[in-house]
Every structure is written in C-alpha cells, then in structure tokens.
Amino acid sequence: MNTKIDLCSMALLKLGESPIQSLLDDTPAAQLGRTLFDPVIDALLASHPWHFATKNFELTKNNDGDFLLPTEILRVLKCSGEIIGNNVISPAETISVTAIVRVAPELFPSYFVSLAATKLAMEFCIPLIGEQNVFRMLAALYETELQSAKFIDSASAPTIGIQNFSLINTRF
Numbered sequence: 626m627n628t629k630i631d632l633c634s635m636a637l638l639k640l641g642e643s644p645i646q647s648l649l650d651d652t653p654a655a656q657l658g659r660t661l662f663d664p665v666i667d668a669l670l671a672s673h674p675w676h677f678a679t680k681n682f683e684l685t686k687n688n689d690g691d692f693l694l695p696t697e698i699l700r701v702l703k704c705s706g707e708i709i710g711n712n713v714i715s716p717a718e719t720i721s722v723t724a725i726v727r728v729a730p731e732l733f734p735s736y737f738v739s740l741a742a743t744k745l746a747m748e749f750c751i752p753l754i755g756e757q758n759v760f761r762m763l764a765a766l767y768e769t770e771l772q773s774a775k776f777i778d779s780a781s782a783p784t785i786g787i788q789n790f791s792l793i794n795t796r797f
Contacts, residue, residue, distance in 0.1 A: 632742050637654055639743065670727065692713040697726045736773065747767055
C-alpha cells in the first residue's frame with residue numbers, strides 16, 4: 626500500500642536523493658512532490674486505458690437537461706452522447722459512460738507503482754539535480770517500464786471470445 630510520500634520518495638531514490646518524510650516539508654524535493662504529483666499521475670493515468678482505472682457510469686439528466694460528467698473522470702473512453710466540456714448532450718434519459726478515473730496511490734497495482742515512480746523521477750530530475758544524462762537514462766527506463774506495464778495490464782483483463790461471427794459459425 627503506497628502513499629504519495631512513498632511514490633515521491635521512490636522517485637527521489639531513483640535520482641540518488643534522500644527520501645522525504647512529508648510533502649509539507651520546506652525542501653525542494655517536497656515542494657516538487659507537492660506541486661507535480663497530482664498532474665503527473667493524472668496525465669499518466671489518462672495516457673492509456675488502464676484496466677485498474679476504468680470505471681463505468683450510468684448518468685441521468687441534470688436540471689439543465691444535460692448529463693454532467695463526474696469530477697473523478699480523467700478521460701472518457703466510450704460515451705453514447707456528444708461531450709462538450711464536462712457535459713454530455715444526448716436525447717436519452719440515461720446514458721452509459723466508460724472512463725478512466727483518478728485512483729488513489731494506495732490502489733495502484735505494483736507494475737504501475739514502479740512506472741509512476743520513474744515518471745515522477747523524470748519530472749523531478751532537471752529541477753532537482755539538473756543532469757541531462759540522468760534524465761535520458763530515466764526516459765529510457767520509463768519507456769521500457771511503460772511497455773511492460775501496458776502488457777501486464779492488458780494480460781490481466783479477461784478475454785472475451787468472438788461472439789456470433791458468421792465465419793466461425795460456418796466453420797463449425
């Protein structure tokens with residue numbers, strides 16, 4: 626079970642820095658963690674349809690006759706209406722939305738923890754230590770971990786067989 630402080634500390638350790646005890650400390654590392662953690666993790670979550678961060682919503686119309694997207698949504702994957710800002714326009718009375726949502730760090734699977742720590746280390750690198758070579762090394766590590774995490778995430782999803790496909794039905 627990892628917290629924001631744990632992930633920031635892992636990122637700092639990847640940079641050869643000391644871990645932090647609190648995001649409220651008056652140190653450059655704590656200030657970077659406080660400032661960058663949420664936007665970096667939100668962008669990382671939104672960058673891929675992670676199964677652990679996917680959620681289905683059934684929405685009903687609000688008083689304006691539109692559907693309001695929940696604030697936890699980072700990216701809509703599937704929606705039966707037209708999205709305009711945080712509203713969905715549709716003539717239906719209820720709609721289904723599949724989306725990527727914010728997930729607490731405590732709920733991150735292990736393959737995503739390592740990826741998130743490496744991404745944070747990349748973001749902390751230049752402002753904290755200013756080393757281009759370390760940044761390039763972290764970028765290469767991030768790409769490797771990203772591919773591995775995507776593979777693990779996709780392999781953890783249940784497979785759905787092909788249903789009602791005429792060529793398969795004819796064959797059997």
